[in-house]
Amino acid sequence: MAKPPTPQRQQPSSASGVALIGFGTVGRAVAKILCENSNRSLRLTHICNRNVEKKKQPWVPSDVLWTDDVESVLKSDVGIVIELIGGLNPAGQIVRSALQARKSVVTANKQLIARHGSDLLQLARSQGCQIEFGASVAGGVPVLPALRFGLCGDRLHGIAGILNGTCNYILSRIENARIPFSEALEEAQARGYAEADASEDLDGGDARAKLAILALAGLHTKVVPESVRARTIRAVDAVDFDYAAQLGCTIRQISRADLKEKTLFAEVGPCLVPAESPFGRVQRNLNLVLTSGQYGGDMAFLGAGAGGDPTAVAVVSDLMFVAQNLSAGAGKKDLAIPVTTPEISSDFETPWYLRFFVRDQPGIVARLAQILAGHHLNIDSLLQKPGFDKASLPFVITLEPCRDALLHPALQEMAGLEFAIRPCLCLPILR
Numbered sequence: 001m002a003k004p005p006t007p008q009r010q011q012p013s014s015a016s017g018v019a020l021i022g023f024g025t026v027g028r029a030v031a032k033i034l035c036e037n038s039n040r041s042l043r044l045t046h047i048c049n050r051n052v053e054k055k056k057q058p059w060v061p062s063d064v065l066w067t068d069d070v071e072s073v074l075k076s077d078v079g080i081v082i083e084l085i086g087g088l089n090p091a092g093q094i095v096r097s098a099l100q101a102r103k104s105v106v107t108a109n110k111q112l113i114a115r116h117g118s119d120l121l122q123l124a125r126s127q128g129c130q131i132e133f134g135a136s137v138a139g140g141v142p143v144l145p146a147l148r149f150g151l152c153g154d155r156l157h158g159i160a161g162i163l164n165g166t167c168n169y170i171l172s173r174i175e176n177a178r179i180p181f182s183e184a185l186e187e188a189q190a191r192g193y194a195e196a197d198a199s200e201d202l203d204g205g206d207a208r209a210k211l212a213i214l215a216l217a218g219l220h221t222k223v224v225p226e227s228v229r230a231r232t233i234r235a236v237d238a239v240d241f242d243y244a245a246q247l248g249c250t251i252r253q254i255s256r257a258d259l260k261e262k263t264l265f266a267e268v269g270p271c272l273v274p275a276e277s278p279f280g281r282v283q284r285n286l287n288l289v290l291t292s293g294q295y296g297g298d299m300a301f302l303g304a305g306a307g308g309d310p311t312a313v314a315v316v317s318d319l320m321f322v323a324q325n326l327s328a329g330a331g332k333k334d335l336a337i338p339v340t341t342p343e344i345s346s347d348f349e350t351p352w353y354l355r356f357f358v359r360d361q362p363g364i365v366a367r368l369a370q371i372l373a374g375h376h377l378n379i380d381s382l383l384q385k386p387g388f389d390k391a392s393l394p395f396v397i398t399l400e401p402c403r404d405a406l407l408h409p410a411l412q413e414m415a416g417l418e419f420a421i422r423p424c425l426c427l428p429i430l431r
């Protein structure tokens with residue numbers, strides 16, 4: 001059978017040449033949208049990837065140049081470079097070189113923006129071009145454009161979100177099926193929601209990079225991701241969902257940042273949230289971001305936080321925004337709001353959930369109560385479900401609100417108790 005002819009395209013009159021660097025999950029989906037919508041004022045001229053011969057697709061018009069030579073792309077006359085390689089290097093060097101060559105950049109790269117976003121925005125401004133990174137947090141959910149443009153008239157002081165779809169998938173599976181953590185992780189890996197080494201997701205590294213980007217865009221604060229405390233979800237057990245339910249709650253990985261004067265209270269980790277709250281209702285691998293502003297109050301943004309197509313929509317939307325500015329002859333569209341470098345603290349004041357696994361013996365509760373009283377911490381409730389093996393008995397103490405820094409020494413003292421068979425799981429309760 002004869003091969004169908006390679007599609008040719010009519011060139012739009014006000015075309016901006018666009019080069020795509022990185023033809024993987026997102027890059028491919030971006031190219032699809034651009035190739036299927038030839039009436040846009042955007043013209044894909046280059047696709048660049050290593051080992052490019054293996055990447056070629058018949059649905060890409062024949063006038064698009066496939067190359068593995070990044071330098072030739074940067075030397076070409078394209079107006080916009082889309083970086084979809086990911087990681088810090090060589091992606092960072094490519095983005096800098098593009099901006100230095102006065103090309104605007106669209107990227108989905110959270111590692112790069114979390115670490116160098118503020119400097120790259122400044123470089124773009126000084127070169128009279130733009131860098132947009134709307135897909136770097138919450139994939140297809142347009143929360144970053146909302147923070148940078150839609151809400152820039154407010155004075156935001158708080159951002160909280162479910163920013164990692166892998167963690168949310170695992171936690172909501174344990175919640176719904178009461179399966180062990182290891183089984184939920186295996187299931188997420190089998191479905192392609194978690195990588196073979198999912199440490200960045202489970203231990204909070206991915207979410208805190210995203211939180212740093214949200215803090216830059218919405219709170220105008222420069223935050224080094226590693227300065228934000230991240231707690232793992234690995235210690236959350238199916239029984240924690242039983243106890244959380246008794247408290248009217250469920251468990252989610254929450255990333256939160258509250259700006260109070262010159263301190264940014266920020267943290268990522270599993271928290272109890274009311275089951276009927278917006279966070280409690282987020283299932284599977286969806287993302288949710290809530291913002292709090294001095295004038296506009298609370299806002300919510302919900303949707304697909306990952307996946308080729310939703311993320312590509314965010315990339316193409318950024319691309320259209322940049323192209324519009326270029327065709328209007330406006331190189332510098334970003335409002336240069338001053339960025340501050342606050343002190344970072346995880347010393348939130350909340351009620352707490354403490355779950356113990358103990359070898360049962362008389363006097364356990366009295367001993368724990370004595371330690372807590374010694375640190376001036378008030379018990380709110382004590383929960384113990386019947387029917388567990390006395391050799392490995394889970395029970396819960398909840399505490400009235402207190403600061404993290406006051407609770408910490410008590411937890412250290414409890415860690416040495418002879419009847420404890422697992423470290424105490426300590427979760428903030430967000431009401």
Ligand SMILES: NC(=O)c1ccc[n+]([C@@H]2O[C@H](COP(=O)([O-])OP(=O)(O)OC[C@H]3O[C@@H](n4cnc5c(N)ncnc54)[C@H](OP(=O)(O)O)[C@@H]3O)[C@@H](O)[C@H]2O)c1
Pocket residue numbers: 021022023024025026027048049050051084085086087090108109110111135136139305306307308311
């Ligand atoms: N996937 C998502 O759902 C999602 C969501 C939000 C944001 N993002 C972000 O989007 C970006 C792209 O993610 P992705 O999932 O599309 O990644 P991916 O599937 O791994 O694609 C990356 C592509 O870049 C190519 N590449 C890597 N290093 C290169 C180099 N030095 N020179 C040339 N090409 C190179 C890879 O080629 P090989 O095939 O040869 O490795 C691959 O084709 C990342 O920054 C990611 O964090 C992704």
